[in-house]
Amino acid sequence: MLSYTNSSKGDAEQLRRGTWSAEEDSLLIHYIARHGEGHWNLLAKRAGLRRTGKSCRLRWLNYLKPDVKHGNLTPQEECLILQLHSKWGNRWSKIAKYLPGRTDNEIKNYWRTRVNKHARHLKIDANSTPFQHVIRCCNWMPRLLPEMESLNQTSQHDQELMTMEQVPVQEQISGSTDIMSTISQVAEYQTSPFSIISNNDDYALAKYCYHDDNIDKNCCYYNLASTSAFEDFPYLVGDCHKPDYNCVNDGFADGLWSMGEQ
DNA sequence: AACCATGGCAACCGCGAGAGC
DNA sequence: CGCTCTCGCGGTTGCCATGGT
Known part of the structure; x- marks a missing residue:
C-alpha cells in the first residue's frame, strides 16, 4: 500500500x-x-x-546495505541478544553493535515478537528480573545451548564477540561438551532461585524456590531435559510438577512478581 | 470458501544530541 | 548564544501472510 x-x-x-x-x-x-x-x-x-x-x-x-544479514537469527545471536538485553535493556542500537549484520530494528522486532510473547504467557514483565531468570535458566538458554552445540556454529569471531563485553554465561559455557553440566553451570553461575537437584541421562530436575525459606511447598520443579521443556515456555510450565500445586494458576506468577520486588 | 484473529516485520514518527554557521 | 540541519534512537503503527473457525 x-x-x-x-x-x-x-x-x-x-x-x-x-x-x-x-x-x-x-x-x-x-x-x-x-x-x-x-x-x-x-x-x-x-x-x-x-x-x-x-x-x-x-x-x-x-x-x-550489502552487509545486512537476512533470515533467522542463529542460536548464538539469540543467546547474545538475551544476555545483552539483560545487561542494557532496550538499548537496541548498542546491542546491534555486537551482532554484525543485524540491525537494531531487527533485534527490536525479535524481542517484541518472540521474547515478549513468552512474558505475556507468564504474565511477567519481560524486563523484570524474574523473567530474566526464567529465560536464562529454564527456557531459552537451555534450549539454545544444545542447538549451538549441534550446529557447531560458534566461530572464533562469535566467541570474540561474546567475551568482548565479558558476557558471563557464554564465558562459562564455552568449551563445554556436556549439555547437562552446561545447564548446571548456567544455573550455578547466575545468582538464581533455580538449582539443579537431579541429573541423569533422561532428565535434569531443576528446583525453583520463590520464597527464601527453601521450604518444599514454596518450590516448583522443572524437568529441564524433557523434549517439551526445550520447545516453548508454556510446555515447560506443563513440566513443572509439584503435587497439588499448579504453577501457573495457583500463585507461581505471583511468586515471580514478588520475587522481583525483593 | 469466507471471515476473523494473530504474528512477523518493514516502515514511520517524535524526540534529542551534536555539528556547523 | 541561538538557529538550522542532520543523524540516530526507541517506540509505535500498519500491512500482509498465515492459521483457525
Whole structure:
C-alpha cells in the first residue's frame, strides 16, 4: 500500500510513503554506490526519490546495505541478544553493535515478537528480573545451548564477540561438551532461585524456590531435559510438577512478581 | 470458501544530541 | 548564544501472510 504525504506545494513535491518498490531500491543503491552515504535529504532529492531523507536512510541501513544479514537469527545471536538485553535493556542500537549484520530494528522486532510473547504467557514483565531468570535458566538458554552445540556454529569471531563485553554465561559455557553440566553451570553461575537437584541421562530436575525459606511447598520443579521443556515456555510450565500445586494458576506468577520486588 | 484473529516485520514518527554557521 | 540541519534512537503503527473457525 503506497500513500503520499499531504503537501501544499502540489503533486510534484508529494512524498511517497509505505513499501519501497524495486525501482526505488535500485535508484537508492545506484546513487549510494556512486556518491556514498550521508546527507540523506540531499541524497533523496538528487537520486530522484520522492522520499524523505529519513526514509532513505532507514531503507538503506535496515534492508539494502550489502552487509545486512537476512533470515533467522542463529542460536548464538539469540543467546547474545538475551544476555545483552539483560545487561542494557532496550538499548537496541548498542546491542546491534555486537551482532554484525543485524540491525537494531531487527533485534527490536525479535524481542517484541518472540521474547515478549513468552512474558505475556507468564504474565511477567519481560524486563523484570524474574523473567530474566526464567529465560536464562529454564527456557531459552537451555534450549539454545544444545542447538549451538549441534550446529557447531560458534566461530572464533562469535566467541570474540561474546567475551568482548565479558558476557558471563557464554564465558562459562564455552568449551563445554556436556549439555547437562552446561545447564548446571548456567544455573550455578547466575545468582538464581533455580538449582539443579537431579541429573541423569533422561532428565535434569531443576528446583525453583520463590520464597527464601527453601521450604518444599514454596518450590516448583522443572524437568529441564524433557523434549517439551526445550520447545516453548508454556510446555515447560506443563513440566513443572509439584503435587497439588499448579504453577501457573495457583500463585507461581505471583511468586515471580514478588520475587522481583525483593 | 469466507471471515476473523494473530504474528512477523518493514516502515514511520517524535524526540534529542551534536555539528556547523 | 541561538538557529538550522542532520543523524540516530526507541517506540509505535500498519500491512500482509498465515492459521483457525
